[in-house]
Amino acid sequence: MNPLSPVKLVMLLLSCGFCGALGGYYAAAFSPVPAQIAVVDVQTLVKKAVENNQAQTEDDAKALMTKIKSATQPLIEQGIVIFDAQSVLHAPEEAYVNIE
Template sequence: MNSLTPLKLILVLFACGLCGALGGYYAASFSPIPAQIAVVDVSALVMKAVEKNATQTEDDAKALTARVKATTDKLVQRGIVVLDAQSVLNAPEEAYVSIE
């Protein structure tokens, strides 16, 4: 009968833990890190709204601002930094937030 002594068991568990840690490190080193920054193009939103309705009222502007704030507040609660597109030099396409 082949039994594991406590020392052999500890060595096997240590080897398994080491292999798991190395495998996790290897997998993490090749995984892309998602951007923690979201970009909102407020100017484009305003221009889009003005194009749709040339008689843009102050209430419409306030409604648009409220929608932008509601959308960005959800992102901020998840720990994402939100920037205006005018201050971003370059960002991946998925960093831009669409506001409906």
């Protein structure tokens, strides 16, 4: 077996590093960046809750807020900012949080 000379080894390592950097640049340049915000439509959630139960109580409202907080907590831990839908002028559909 013919061992690599130091010059060939350095050239091989440099070319591998260059190819890795080029691949990383390509992946970063052409990969879509997900929205760093999430939107919760609290007004719609409250309307749905009232439609389902006309005798809406304070406990039901607290339960709904607890449900919203539990659904958004993983997003907050990822560093995503949560907005109420009434504060947002326009956002992509995937930015809205589905709470069921």
